[in-house]
Amino acid sequence: MKVHYKINGEEKEFDIQPGELLLDVLRRNNYTEIKGNCYLGTCGACAVLINEVAKATCTTLAAQVNNAEIITIKGIGTISEPHLLQKAFVEKGAVQCGFCTPGTIISAYALLKNNPDPTEEDIKRSIDGNLCRCTGYVQQIEAIKFAIKLLKGGK
Amino acid sequence: MNGFEYIGKNIGKIDAMALATGQPLFTDDISFPNTLHIKILYSPHAHAIIEDIDTSEAEKIPRVKLILTYKNTPQVLHTTAGQGWPEPSPYDTCMFNKKVRYVGDRVAAVAAETEEIAYEALKHIKVNYKKLPAVFDPEEAMKEGAPVIHDEEGISGVYNPKRNIVSHIEVKAGDIEKGFEESDVVVEDTFEMQYAQHCPIEPHATITYLDEYGRLVIRTSTQVPFHVRRIVAQVLEIPVQNIRVIKPRIGGGFGVKQEIILEEISAFVTLKTHRPARLVYTREEEFVSSRTRHPMKVTVKIGAKKNGIFNAIKMYALSNNGAYGTHGLTVTSNTGSKTLPLYNKAPNIEFIADVAYTNLPVAGAYRGYGATQGYAALEQVVDEIAEKLGMGPAEIRKINHIKVGETSPIFKALGEGREGVTQYIQSEATDKLLELGTKEIGWYEKIRKPAKEATKVRGIGMALLMQGSGIPLIDMGAATIKLNEDGSFNVLYGGTDIGTGLDTVVAQIVSETLGVKPEQIIVYAADTDVTPFDKGAYASSGTFISGGAVYNAALKVREQILEVTKEIFGEFNTKDFILKDGFVISEKSGKKVSLSEIAYQTLYLKKQQQIMATSSFVSDSSPPPFAAHFIEIEVDKETGIITPIKYVAAVDCGVAINPELAKGQIIGSIVNGIGYALTEEYKFSQTGKLINSNFMEYRIPSSRDIPDIKTILVETYEPKGPYGAKSVAEININGPIPAIGNALYNALGIRIHKLPYTPEKVLEALKNKGA
Numbered sequence: 001m002k003v004h005y006k007i008n009g010e011e012k013e014f015d016i017q018p019g020e021l022l023l024d025v026l027r028r029n030n031y032t033e034i035k036g037n038c039y040l041g042t043c044g045a046c047a048v049l050i051n052e053v054a055k056a057t058c059t060t061l062a063a064q065v066n067n068a069e070i071i072t073i074k075g076i077g078t079i080s081e082p083h084l085l086q087k088a089f090v091e092k093g094a095v096q097c098g099f100c101t102p103g104t105i106i107s108a109y110a111l112l113k114n115n116p117d118p119t120e121e122d123i124k125r126s127i128d129g130n131l132c133r134c135t136g137y138v139q140q141i142e143a144i145k146f147a148i149k150l151l152k153g154g155k
Numbered sequence: 156m157n158g159f160e161y162i163g164k165n166i167g168k169i170d171a172m173a174l175a176t177g178q179p180l181f182t183d184d185i186s187f188p189n190t191l192h193i194k195i196l197y198s199p200h201a202h203a204i205i206e207d208i209d210t211s212e213a214e215k216i217p218r219v220k221l222i223l224t225y226k227n228t229p230q231v232l233h234t235t236a237g238q239g240w241p242e243p244s245p246y247d248t249c250m251f252n253k254k255v256r257y258v259g260d261r262v263a264a265v266a267a268e269t270e271e272i273a274y275e276a277l278k279h280i281k282v283n284y285k286k287l288p289a290v291f292d293p294e295e296a297m298k299e300g301a302p303v304i305h306d307e308e309g310i311s312g313v314y315n316p317k318r319n320i321v322s323h324i325e326v327k328a329g330d331i332e333k334g335f336e337e338s339d340v341v342v343e344d345t346f347e348m349q350y351a352q353h354c355p356i357e358p359h360a361t362i363t364y365l366d367e368y369g370r371l372v373i374r375t376s377t378q379v380p381f382h383v384r385r386i387v388a389q390v391l392e393i394p395v396q397n398i399r400v401i402k403p404r405i406g407g408g409f410g411v412k413q414e415i416i417l418e419e420i421s422a423f424v425t426l427k428t429h430r431p432a433r434l435v436y437t438r439e440e441e442f443v444s445s446r447t448r449h450p451m452k453v454t455v456k457i458g459a460k461k462n463g464i465f466n467a468i469k470m471y472a473l474s475n476n477g478a479y480g481t482h483g484l485t486v487t488s489n490t491g492s493k494t495l496p497l498y499n500k501a502p503n504i505e506f507i508a509d510v511a512y513t514n515l516p517v518a519g520a521y522r523g524y525g526a527t528q529g530y531a532a533l534e535q536v537v538d539e540i541a542e543k544l545g546m547g548p549a550e551i552r553k554i555n556h557i558k559v560g561e562t563s564p565i566f567k568a569l570g571e572g573r574e575g576v577t578q579y580i581q582s583e584a585t586d587k588l589l590e591l592g593t594k595e596i597g598w599y600e601k602i603r604k605p606a607k608e609a610t611k612v613r614g615i616g617m618a619l620l621m622q623g624s625g626i627p628l629i630d631m632g633a634a635t636i637k638l639n640e641d642g643s644f645n646v647l648y649g650g651t652d653i654g655t656g657l658d659t660v661v662a663q664i665v666s667e668t669l670g671v672k673p674e675q676i677i678v679y680a681a682d683t684d685v686t687p688f689d690k691g692a693y694a695s696s697g698t699f700i701s702g703g704a705v706y707n708a709a710l711k712v713r714e715q716i717l718e719v720t721k722e723i724f725g726e727f728n729t730k731d732f733i734l735k736d737g738f739v740i741s742e743k744s745g746k747k748v749s750l751s752e753i754a755y756q757t758l759y760l761k762k763q764q765q766i767m768a769t770s771s772f773v774s775d776s777s778p779p780p781f782a783a784h785f786i787e788i789e790v791d792k793e794t795g796i797i798t799p800i801k802y803v804a805a806v807d808c809g810v811a812i813n814p815e816l817a818k819g820q821i822i823g824s825i826v827n828g829i830g831y832a833l834t835e836e837y838k839f840s841q842t843g844k845l846i847n848s849n850f851m852e853y854r855i856p857s858s859r860d861i862p863d864i865k866t867i868l869v870e871t872y873e874p875k876g877p878y879g880a881k882s883v884a885e886i887n888i889n890g891p892i893p894a895i896g897n898a899l900y901n902a903l904g905i906r907i908h909k910l911p912y913t914p915e916k917v918l919e920a921l922k923n924k925g926a
């Protein structure tokens with residue numbers, strides 16, 4: 001069967017098997033910025049925005065979100081035009097191995113969309129589904145706070 | 156601050172933006188047309204002989220390309236431990252063995268056109284097992300009459316295979332018994348540390364293919380690319396020259412990717428089929444069939460004089476290596492060698508250890524490398540003896556710890572699989588660590604006995620730690636640096652950044668030495684065809700050994716630049732020249748020439764040469780970093796739940812080349828260590844099957860499980876390290892178990908001897924105490 005998505009602003013159509021997971025469909029079609037391999041919704045590395053909500057693609061059926069608008073980390077900012085969250089993560093030492101980073105930034109992005117002025121607790125809650133084994137989270141939280149400051153600075 | 160331009164500065168990690176924007180940097184982010192997908196069949200039995208395997212049904216499935224078993228693969232005994240040659244781990248495994256030794260041991264592999272087909276084919280492989288009795292407890296395993304796990308012909312490097320003893324270690328100094336006799340106070344206690352896993356968020360992944368000339372290329376998530384090349388060559392019996400190993404970005408390792416467990420299978424498939432092959436572990440495979448921390452039971456006995464000075468320390472460690480002996484000898488050696496020298500005042504020392512095989516998953520290298528288990532026990536017993544002596548925990552540590560200019564007989568007696576190296580401490584600021592740490596946690600205000608009536612009780616605890624920096628006279632790294640027309644430099648080195656920021660640290664070292672901005676340093680690492688050798692990422696050696704190699708190469712390049720400049724300036728004393736902002740400047744005459752101009756001159760016009768140099772570094776010592784850790788916890792007496800409130804780590808890693816990255820290493824270690832102390836634990840069925848092999852049931856800390864963490868860097872200068880640096884990546888994982896254990900005692904007067912400190916154990920300890 002065929003599915004249609006709008007991914008990072010581009011219209012796409014893919015052939016899929018019924019029952020295929022969105023993670024597998026997207027990675028197969030070169031959206032390798034989506035990481036993850038737990039397939040249980042427990043690590044958060046496979047998160048993208050589906051119709052503006054951060055979701056695990058490993059527990060989402062590709063067919064179920066036909067016609068959805070999907071935003072991956074590359075839709076948030078690119079290496080030549082990074083988003084302030086990405087800049088803040090780089091500056092505050094929040095990227096170690098970087099394998100969790102796309103998913104974590106997606107979650108933080110979703111938080112800031114809905115709540116530009118989150119508390120520390122809100123920030124921690126927003127990324128508590130994104131496991132990171134490298135950073136111990138402190139610099140990630142600092143980076144998100146720093147990005148909020150930058151965003152408020154009117155950029 | 157320190158007179159350096161780029162050292163000690165928080166340069167953003169040079170690969171961070173590419174990672175944060177999702178560039179295809181990891182092993183499995185690229186794919187080749189025509190790739191075969193590999194899946195592995197695992198043993199359902201803890202101990203069995205494979206009487207026969209019938210793959211004929213599976214082979215009939217369309218689009219199955221190749222099935223591997225012990226029957227059609229090379230039977231070369233080797234170790235999967237990616238260590239320097241000759242490896243101090245036993246040669247006790249083959250690519251596929253005729254005997255399976257734990258639930259999850261490899262039986263066969265299928266290469267097929269898709270993963271689904273490979274999975275389907277696995278179901279059609281028929282295996283006849285002859286089940287054997289299994290043994291899961293290391294003490295039982297070493298007893299006469301226990302099932303012998305490694306009875307195969309030809310294994311080597313095992314201390315006593317008939318008794319399932321991988322290694323036995325005995326090191327003594329002074330007279331231990333007399334030492335205890337002459338002590339005024341003696342305390343002994345035992346702690347047992349559990350099976351746990353590294354849980355890198357990227358699992359093991361390998362892609363192999365033949366290049367245009369038919370050579371084998373292995374793109375793999377490894378910490379040890381050069382050891383991968385050597386060991387794959389050994390196992391597949393092909394020349395090293397036919398293999399190229401490429402290390403892309405690695406999604407975390409923590410020791411688990413210091414093993415060669417996927418590469419040889421994928422490589423074999425590619426060599427047989429001439430097609431690209433891909434093997435990526437699932438999370439479950441990562442738990443069951445990669446590697447774990449060595450579970451250990453450690454007993455520490457300390458004797459002290461009335462004045463608090465230790466007179467005798469004895470440590471016994473019983474380590475469980477699981478089914479294969481990888482890293483058994485060295486991890487367990489480190490349990491003693493990285494802990495006992497910290498308290499070098501005791502003239503009488505004894506370290507004895509046994510490493511046993513059992514029919515459980517295979518232990519390997521894990522951040523902390525045995526020191527974690529050693530400190531878990533040692534630092535609690537130090538608190539126990541302090542209490543008996545009526546001294547404070549900080550006070551007893553202050554008068555017993557090793558100091559600058561001092562040594563310990565353990566350094567020489569206990570090496571990594573061979574004798575160690577005598578060394579004298581050249582940098583250390585332990586008193587300062589204790590002072591700043593106690594202040595930050597509010598030690599002296601909080602240490603007074605907590606209110607016992609409340610349901611929620613707070614407590615504080617501390618631990619003192621050391622580690623090493625590389626393995627002396629064994630670990631070697633090398634680097635090449637060359638100058639380009641625009642005054643930029645290529646750095647080609649074998650060091651293996653697995654997320655730690657080593658490539659950035661290296662860029663800063665070159666920047667400082669050659670007077671150019673880090674943006675002008677192009678770092679390319681760990682490609683066995685392109686870069687010089689490096690032992691890889693382990694033993695806290697990145698900054699110290701690989702960084703040392705880069706520093707040496709930069710010094711040589713600097714010499715060459717100065718030599719050329721002499722002629723340009725018409726001045727002959729290079730002592731007058733400095734390198735700054737991309738120029739060579741004569742401080743005497745004020746003359747100035749850019750590195751770019753020098754490059755154009757030497758590449759095209761005069762004194763023609765490529766300005767470049769290669770250099771190596773090996774160290775005759777392993778300078779220890781030191782750390783003092785403090786924690787405040789809250790324990791709920793009704794639920795038994797321990798909540799870490801605040802954590803303070805005061806750390807001496809020499810000069811921190813990049814303090815922000817050092818901070819990341821410290822915090823990452825601490826949180827990993829808190830997970831090990833509180834929740835992380837393998838659970839096995841009666842038959843030895845791991846039953847919690849997922850993140851739902853094996854809980855690693857999330858953002859909401861962390862305390863307020865404060866890091867304090869206390870700078871010392873290590874003369875042996877590049878720009879005064881020592882290691883920082885491993886030491887801090889050793890603190891949480893003893894610090895929390897000591898805080899639990901402070902809060903409630905209980906000690907839990909079996910890790911992790913779960914709510915059930917807290918409640919039980921409270922009950923026993925009340926009784």
Ligand code: FES
Pocket residue numbers: 035036037038039040041042043044045046047056057058059
């Ligand atoms: S792969 Fe989707 S949450 Fe882990």
Ligand code: FES
Pocket residue numbers: 094095096097098099100101131132133134135356406407654
């Ligand atoms: S940075 Fe490595 S898992 Fe988060």
